[in-house]
Amino acid sequence: MGKLERHATIADVAALAGVSVGTASKALNGRGSLREETRKRVRDAARQLSFEANAGARSLHSGRTYTVGMITTDTIGRFSIPVLMGAEDALGAGEMSVFLCDGRGDPIREQYYVKTLLSRRVDGIIVTGRRTEARPPIGVGLPVPVVYAFIASADPADCSVVPDEAGGARKAIDHLLAIGRTRIAHVTGPEHHNSAQVRAAAAVERLAEEGLSLAMPPLFGGWSEMWGRQAVGLLLAGQAEFDAVFCGSDQIARGVCDALRAAGRRVPEDVALVGFDNWDVMTEGAQPPLTSIDMNLEGLGRSAAEKLLAAINGAPSPGRHAMPCHLVVRESTTVPFPPLAPAG
Structure with missing residues (x-):
């Protein structure tokens, strides 16, 4: 059995014509301002290599597919x-x-x-x-x-x-500061994970710019609701005063939200809560719905x-x-206004 035939590529055409791959592509697409001599040289090379015979070549030639x-x-x-x-x-x-x-x-x-x-x-x-x-x-x-x-x-x-995960974390802290929260805790994923490190470092840095620090050192753990619930136990056991929690993911934030409610802490009246990822399954399923950072995937x-x-x-x-990234505000950071007193 003979060897399988190798199809010519745009790189082969460019090499035979003595031009760059980009120039060869433009010549076959009919794009760019190239000299006619260059276009002809590329077309001749493509014809010599039977490049026009394959679908990839046709798509480049049409410039559409x-x-x-x-x-x-x-x-x-x-x-x-x-x-x-x-x-x-x-x-x-x-x-x-x-x-x-x-x-x-x-x-x-x-x-x-x-x-x-x-x-x-x-x-x-x-x-x-x-x-x-x-x-x-x-x-x-x-x-x-x-x-x-x-x-x-x-x-x-x-x-x-x-x-820009660091920028996203800074927006989370900016939002919490803007609603008057200054004793902020941070619960996030594994310490060896790049995203956990970047988001925690940015939160610490942003607070330091305002002369503030986290309510306690960042709590690193897993990307799970279970870890969020466990972290609330650590926060309460450490007797740290906190009025907000910035979480490294929405899964963590949902676990934090459940544990705070079980401990008698109201969200957002007592503790404002911000997640990260804006994962609708988590943000809309939480009670109350979570404010979160959207990475605009x-x-x-x-x-x-x-x-x-x-x-x-x-x-x-x-x-x-x-x-x-951008901030999506929901009820976990929006304290409802008290009802108006009846007129009388």
Whole structure:
């Protein structure tokens, strides 16, 4: 049996024509201001390599259809699905295809998917996951552009689009200060987790700018309701005076909310409560509904896809791009006004 024929890529066309991949893409798309001599050289190279014969080439030629691979390590989809939805919005409903691959945190499985996606001649790859700390690049010298979304690449030359978690934590503290809370506790996830570290450090820093400190050192634990309930026990046992709790996740905040109510502390009258992630299952299911920090995952996915498309068209955006988070206010920080006295 003979060897499988290797399909020509845009990189092969660029190499034969003696131009960059971006220039080759523009020439085949009919975009950009290129000399006619350059366009002809690229078209001749594409014809010589039979590049026009494959679907990837046709999509580049039309400038309308993109096929993109997406590799995730987020097995439950909590973070990757909103990112994917945002990416699809940017790439254009009905005008593209996305191959979603679940790497499950296994480097061997991940590399298999990289090879598979490249064999399908995708125009680019988006890498995402459930943790925001930097990870090793999925490859070096790949023939297509790669953008990291939510998760960051450890290579500063790669394009990474990440949430500004520190900025989000500062907004949570700003909100609590604005409603008059100054004895703020912080309950968050595992101490070794990047998000827990970043959010805790930003909260401490923001309070210090106002000459304040946390009611007690940050309480690190798990990303769970159970840990939130346990943490309230620690806060009460430590006899720390606190009038607000900023939680590193909505799951923690919901557990904190339940335990405060069981201990006879009213939310928000006695203790104001802010979560992080704006996960509707948690924020709307809590009693009362939770004020939370939204990382705008769909917007982050849209931005990542836009940067990938720009890179496919020869305009990469290397470096780390932090996307702002925003505060969503609900009843857990809104003290109701007392009823008006009857007129008489």
